[in-house]
Amino acid sequence: MRNKISIVLDTVRVFTAWLHLRVRIGATRVRASNSRFLLFFAWGFPPTSGGGVHRPASIAKYAARSGWRVSVVASPLDEAPSAPGLELLQSLPATIAVSRAEAPLASYRMLPKVDGGFANMIAAVRTARAACGQERPSVVLVSGPPFMIFISAYMIARQIGAPLVLDYRDEWTVHTPGWISASAFDRHWERKVLQFSSAAIFVTELMRQRYLESIPGLAADKCLVIPNGWDPDDFARVASMTPRKHVEPQRFVISFIGSSVHYSSPGAFLAQFARVIEHRPALRDQLVLRFIGRKVSAMEKELLAFQNRLPGSIELVDEVPKADAVARMCGADALLFLLDSFYDHAIPGKLYEYLASGTPILAIGETGLAAELVRRLGAGPVVAADNPSSLEAAIDLLLREPRERWNTPARVAWLESHTRGALATRVLQVLDDVRPVSQASPPEQLLSFRRG
Numbered sequence: 001m002r003n004k005i006s007i008v009l010d011t012v013r014v015f016t017a018w019l020h021l022r023v024r025i026g027a028t029r030v031r032a033s034n035s036r037f038l039l040f041f042a043w044g045f046p047p048t049s050g051g052g053v054h055r056p057a058s059i060a061k062y063a064a065r066s067g068w069r070v071s072v073v074a075s076p077l078d079e080a081p082s083a084p085g086l087e088l089l090q091s092l093p094a095t096i097a098v099s100r101a102e103a104p105l106a107s108y109r110m111l112p113k114v115d116g117g118f119a120n121m122i123a124a125v126r127t128a129r130a131a132c133g134q135e136r137p138s139v140v141l142v143s144g145p146p147f148m149i150f151i152s153a154y155m156i157a158r159q160i161g162a163p164l165v166l167d168y169r170d171e172w173t174v175h176t177p178g179w180i181s182a183s184a185f186d187r188h189w190e191r192k193v194l195q196f197s198s199a200a201i202f203v204t205e206l207m208r209q210r211y212l213e214s215i216p217g218l219a220a221d222k223c224l225v226i227p228n229g230w231d232p233d234d235f236a237r238v239a240s241m242t243p244r245k246h247v248e249p250q251r252f253v254i255s256f257i258g259s260s261v262h263y264s265s266p267g268a269f270l271a272q273f274a275r276v277i278e279h280r281p282a283l284r285d286q287l288v289l290r291f292i293g294r295k296v297s298a299m300e301k302e303l304l305a306f307q308n309r310l311p312g313s314i315e316l317v318d319e320v321p322k323a324d325a326v327a328r329m330c331g332a333d334a335l336l337f338l339l340d341s342f343y344d345h346a347i348p349g350k351l352y353e354y355l356a357s358g359t360p361i362l363a364i365g366e367t368g369l370a371a372e373l374v375r376r377l378g379a380g381p382v383v384a385a386d387n388p389s390s391l392e393a394a395i396d397l398l399l400r401e402p403r404e405r406w407n408t409p410a411r412v413a414w415l416e417s418h419t420r421g422a423l424a425t426r427v428l429q430v431l432d433d434v435r436p437v438s439q440a441s442p443p444e445q446l447l448s449f450r451r452g
Contacts, residue, residue, distance in 0.1 A: 036068045038431065039128060039137035039156065041149040043116065045074035045098060046089035047081030049319070050259055054349050055169055055228055056143045057088060062424035064093040071131045072098045073124055073149070087321045091233065101127040114189070115172065115181035116146025124152035136160045139431045143167035145180055147190070154193045163198040163434040167427070171207060174214040175345070194218055198434040201226050201427065204369060206345040226427055229420040230352040237323045238330050252399060254362060255290040255332035257325055258350045266291070267302040268385055269338055269364050274310060275388040276395065283395065284313060289336070292317040292328055329357035334380065334398050339365025347373060355379055356415055360398055360406035378408040
């Protein structure tokens, strides 16, 4: 009973804090920073690990290296950091300050629905205010999802008169992916945040075009495209980019490396692969599938079912530190890339690292931006998701052709222009150039929110 009462009280406090943010509050003056001061909202940040962490971590790293003072507002650490997360944290400059937003245990049902959680949104605002202290950041940058922090960043930027830059790793309420909220609250606030922002960065031109077509009045000149990239620092620790000799040199290793999510389910591919093995039994002694990384329960069930069906044809490896993952990418005979409709308009960060490894890529799924990139760079065979004969032909091609065939000049040239350093430099140029929009408060405005 006491716990339920505490939850209700915390819920009331969270909603009351929201009402205060919608009217004028506070009376603390802020002063302009004498240096480049970046307030960065990045909910997933090391030692948290996962695919969405690397772009924010990269931006923060190169900003700090370029002389920015970086203060990050991030999620709380709900569990002990993993070895890969700690390794990623250790790769960042020690000057980066990270503040963790701890939200109370409020009732989800009693609060407005917003992607990432209403209570987290309020906690991020409070944490950012404490991180700023008496000093106004030069610019406020926010990277999502989750997208409740876009609203948090908007509140802070509007309050202190700083320019706001949005970094869209995925879409929010336009062509919304299944794992992101698109409630009426989300739709209303995305439009307010976009209108107020000084710049909005998208990772593909298709995402940018979809936003310009879907949101009336969105200014095209402040919508930019800066894609993801790969980090040479991650590969510098690998002794050689040539393939290693395997413990089982007679077997051709096809590796899937990375965390699993619902849009990279292996079930359809495994069924197709099993049909190939049944049609060509000799391939069973030549091939082995290796799945490396965290696995959601549904994916693990599919993998175990395949393991029972064809013992010895699959190996399951838990998540490994980044250096080990990169070494395994470079040492595999081929890298498995499972495509889904999500990749029709997105290119995941993992594909950049796959390409940087120099290893041939076996892409399952023929349509979309990611498939087109693999095909255009000649980085490996791209086959239909439901065509065992095409998969068999692709496997024969990989077994027959030398590795160098897939490390094409187009692939090498593309990689040179897509390092995280080069792309982070473009982000930093945006941060240097932006100015507050006309709605922002004057430089010495009191710390106060106005109804808007």
